[in-house]
Every structure is written in structure tokens, then in C-alpha cells.
């Protein structure tokens with residue numbers, strides 16, 4: 001054994017000093033999370049701070065202490081703030097201390113989850129088995145961690161495309177006069193569904209955006225009519241993407257009805273459950289997802305309602321063989337063996353476009369194992385309850401107007417006044433700069449809305465109070481300006 005580090009090793013020369021510094025860094029992050037309520041949700045980045053990140057490539061070494069000080073002074077205070085209980089913008093998770101330390105130990109191992117005969121891959125397979133169980137999928141279902149639902153949706157389109165056109169499409173591409181495939185989703189679907197059509201080479205023109213009903217769900221009659229019209233025109237309907245929790249209002253499509261249509265029409269039924277699918281963890285939300293257990297593929301994120309650190313997207317596919325057919329690509333240097341480090345085929349890299357992959361499974365496994373699905377489900381229920389509390393208080397207040405029905409945990413509303421679009425847009429920017437609460441904005445039936453999406457397990461009624469009182473006081477002063 002060699003007991004001396006090689007001269008080029010990047011390990012510390014002084015391990016005990018490094019250890020002490022590492023402990024300080026961990027303590028700083030624990031302090032950050034423990035005391036996060038005392039901070040502003042968000043604050044503007046000073047010009048001088050931005051400038052400090054426009055320096056030339058460092059040629060020489062410097063200390064970890066200095067880099068850590070830069071992090072504490074210049075980076076940490078100016079993050080988006082989604083760990084903060086007052087953060088209600090977009091669809092963002094808050095993360096947990098358990099997820100944080102899980103990320104740290106995963107980084108220590110630096111496992112590459114592309115494949116090979118190693119226990120980290122078994123951790124990912126454990127999460128796949130758990131998700132099969134949660135969503136009522138069969139033993140033959142496959143699953144894989146990806147960056148996020150945008151990637152998972154793209155992969156689902158590719159799997160459905162290969163299913164519809166046969167494996168020859170992987171060699172021939174889309175230039176050999178195959179049937180023209182058409183996909184369907186609602187007007188309220190996330191833009192990444194259209195992007196998936198673009199990136200897959202099928203084109204966004206082959207995606208039909210079906211109107212929604214008053215509850216912002218896909219209109220089933222309009223969907224059937226569009227499928228019929230496309231068949232009449234000689235096209236091949238192949239893919240329906242339902243949404244479980246739309247990004248605008250949190251609406252859940254009638255998934256059971258979509259499953260019926262897909263079966264009758266012999267189409268692939270995909271569900272974009274980016275945030276809503278994990279509503280399955282909560283006894284009071286799970287019935288709303290009825291039909292999700294029948295989809296062919298399901299995309300969702302642990303990093304939203306699941307509270308796992310970024311990034312932790314996931315794709316579950318009912319028929320694992322179909323999944324493999326779309327992606328597995330043999331290569332001599334990735335040869336599998338019966339034993340040794342190259343055993344254990346298929347590998348995660350056979351289920352998607354990524355070869356090198358990080359250990360996203362560990363933070364997810366540890367979050368689920370430590371907190372359990374019961375507690376994680378309570379968080380989901382509580383965020384929905386807070387949304388209902390917020391909606392009721394908006395409806396009871398003459399100066400406020402609810403703009404969409406509250407389906408899960410997203411509330412769209414506005415301050416009533418003469419020039420509502422201008423005032424509400426200004427109001428949202430002012431809210432951000434207040435540092436108290438940070439909702440985002442959207443457009444509902446043409447009107448600018450304040451959109452409060454409650455995802456964070458730290459958010460409580462006091463934050464709902466803070467949102468309402470700040471909106472009311474800012475609204476009053478803006479509308480008289």
C-alpha cells in the first residue's frame with residue numbers, strides 16, 4: 001500500500017484543517033435553514049456582487065476558506081429563496097435538511113449511476129420499486145431518475161414514437177414516409193410537452209392543444225373530435241398527455257376518462273404529473289388522481305411536492321420492454337458480463353439518453369426512508385389546506401378577487417381596481433422586493449393574476465396572513481398612484 005499522497009492529488013495536505021473547515025461549512029448551511037424565517041425571501045443582487053463573478057479563470061490555488069466566504073457573502077444571500085416559507089412562486093420545492101446531508105454524502109461517494117454492479121444502482125432500483133407500489137404499476141414497469149419532468153416528458157414522447165413506428169425509426173429517422181403521428185394535450189399543459197414534440201423531431205405542429213373546461217381540465221369531447229378529425233385526414237393519433245396538476249391553476253385532467261379514450265384509440269397515454277402525481281402520498285388527494293394507475297408512462301418530480309433537493313425528476317413506464325426498446329444502445333465498451341463489476345444488466349443508461357448520471361436516488365431514498373410517506377403526504381395535504389384557507393379569505397374580502405377555482409395548492413387572484421393588469425404586475429414586483437412573500441404571476445382568461453403556489457413544508461398560516469396583508473397594503477397604495 002502507498003501511504004503517501006501523489007504530488008498531483010487534489011486531496012487536502014492538512015486533513016484536520018480541512019475537516020474543521022468542512023464542519024464550519026455544514027454548520028453554516030444548517031444555520032441557514034434553521035433560521036431562514038429571519039431572512040428576506042429574496043433580495044436584489046447588488047452590482048458589485050455580480051461583478052465579483054466576472055473575473056478571469058483562476059490559474060493559481062486559493063483557500064477553501066476564501067471560496068466559502070465568497071459563497072456566504074455573495075451567493076447565499078442572493079438565491080431565489082425557494083427554501084423560504086414565504087416563497088410561493090412558480091412550482092418550486094423547499095428541500096429538507098435530510099436531503100441536504102444526503103446530497104453531501106452522495107457527493108463523497110461520487111457514484112456514477114450509469115450502470116455497473118454497485119449498490120448505488122440498487123438504491124435507484126429500490127426507488128423504482130417503491131414508485132411501482134405507490135402508483136399501482138406492475139412488476140414489469142421500469143423507472144429512471146432524470147433531471148426533471150421536462151426531460152421525462154421528452155423521453156415519454158420518444159418511447160411512444162418508437163412504439164408507434166417500430167424500432168426501425170431509430171435507424172431510419174423520420175424521413176422515410178412513415179405515417180404522420182399526432183399528439184394531444186390541453187391548452188393548460190406545460191410548454192415542455194410542445195418542446196418534447198419539437199426535440200423528438202415530430203414537430204410542434206403535430207401537437208393538438210385541446211381547449212379546457214371551466215375547471216381548466218382538458219375538454220374530453222373536443223379531444224375526441226380532434227382525434228376523429230385527424231384520423232379522417234389520414235393522420236395517426238399516437239399520444240395523449242394528460243396533466244395531473246397544471247402549472248397555472250393546479251387542475252387535474254380526468255385521467256380515467258383519458259385512459260379510456262387512449263385504450264379505445266390504441267394510443268399511448270402519458271401523464272405529466274410533474275408536481276401533482278405525488279399527491280398520491282396524501283389520502284385526501286390520491287382519489288383526485290384516479291386513473292393515473294392506468295397510464296403508459298408517468299413523469300414527475302421529487303423536487304417539487306416531494307420536498308427532495310434539486311434535481312430529482314423521474315419517469316415511470318408501465319412496460320419496461322418498450323422503455324428499453326427506445327433507448328438501449330449496445331457498445332463494446334459498455335459490454336455486460338455475468339459477474340464482476342460489469343454485471344447486473346440492464347443498467348440505468350439503457351433507459352434514457354444519459355450515460356454518466358449522479359446519485360439522485362440517494363437523497364430521494366433517504367427523504368422517503370427518514371420521513372416516511374405518511375409525513376410526506378401530510379405536507380401535501382397541508383399545502384392544499386393552506387390554499388383553501390387563502391382562497392376563502394380572498395373570496396371574503398371585497399378588495400380581492402379569485403380568478404380560478406382552487407383544485408390543489410395553487411391560488412390565482414388579484415387586487416380589484418380600475419387598472420388591474422398594471423396594478424397587479426407592479427404589485428407582484430413590489431412583493432418580491434419587500435422580501436416578505438414571493439408569489440409569481442400568470443394570465444388567467446387574459447387577466448394578470450397573482451399566483452400563489454404553496455409547496456413548501458415550512459409554509460404556514462402566518463405566511464398566508466403575510467401574503468394577504470402585504471397584497472392589501474401594496475394594492476391600496478398602487479391603485480391610488
Ligand SMILES: *Cc1c(COP(=O)(O)O)cnc(C)c1O
Nearest residue numbers: 091148149150190247274275301
Ligand atoms: C414543473 C413542471 C414541469 C417541468 O418540470 P421540470 O422538473 O422543471 O423540468 C412540467 N410540467 C408541469 C405540470 C410542471 O409543474
